[in-house]
Amino acid sequence: MKNLPRGTGLAGALIVLIIAASLISPHFLNPINILNVLRQVALYGILGIGMTFVILTKGIDLSVGSIVALVGVTGAVLMEQGMSIPLMVLICLSIGALVGCVNGFGVSYFRIPAFIMTLGCMVMVRGFALMIADGGTVNPGKLAESFFVLGGGYMLGVPTPIYVFAIVCIVAAVVLSFTPFGRAIYAVGSNEEAARLSGINVPLVIFSVYIICGVLAALSGLIFLSRLSVGDPNSGLGLELEAITIAVIGGTSLFGGEGTVLGTMGGAMVLAIIANILNLAGVSPFSQQVVKGAIIVLAVLLEAGRKPRK
DSSP states (O other): OTTSOTTHHHHHHHHHHHHHHHHHOTTTTSHHHHHHHHHHHHHHHHHHHHHHHHHTTTOOOTTHHHHHHHHHHHHHHHHHTTOOHHHHHHHHHHHHHHHHHHHHHHHHTSOOOHHHHHHHHHHHHHHHHHHHHTTSOBOOOSOOHHHHHHHHOEETTEEHHHHHHHHHHHHHHHHHHHSHHHHHHHHHHHOHHHHHHTTOOHHHHHHHHHHHHHHHHHHHHHHHHHHHSSBOTTTTTTHHHHHHHHHHHTTOOTTSSOOOHHHHHHHHHHHHHHHHHHHHTTOOHHHHHHHHHHHHHHHHHHHHHHSOOO
16 A cells, blocks of 8 residues: 555545445536535635645644635725725735734744644634624625626636636646745755755745745635625634645645645545535534544544654
């Protein structure tokens, strides 16, 4: 089993899941349901890509769900006040970048453990979202068509978020595979001290991946706002779990330095199909959380078993 190419198990799992889903419910292969599954892949996969960048450096970002909430309520308030869509989008993406800067600065330059730093930001950012929304939801009214299409529209019969996810994946894959910055990310995750001795600015690399993660979380927040048409400060709860799950089951090593965008795409598909199967089977959302938690534990155990002992 250890000699199988990395990713073989994920591809096999996808095939098994698709066959099982089609046998469990005749509705799974319905074109409308398939599009819904792909929409879920896109919505959560964008977060997973951002988390992949962070985990590749042995980090973690628990604030992504709170960023989704803050961006949602901020965008709704700005639209409610009549701000133009391009400026609103720019401000919301900047919010994600700012939270990423705070996380990255604390982790890379102050050497605060990523879990503690991002946990603190998670609580603070969620608090800001609740303050802005005054504890309720913000309804900006009828969304402009140019913004609604981001999360709720279609192009050539395919949901727009799928195109956005494809663009994010292509850019991320190019950055990680064909740029010095991408090679530096893998080097830092593999051996931080060796990367430093080879001339890589380790703090800057770590700082940068948290900004990337924050911006992609903000992008997800905009898509959720476009999809739901309201800003909810309680949205995004547990999305950090979704993002970590997607990255880990997609083959991104929690030990750092190993993982691919293609694997994360596969992880998003696995999680979306499992969630769809559970929904079609009538499993309660609470039980679904148990399943997702079990998937993370299993993925980590498999990764730990695959990691060679020193």
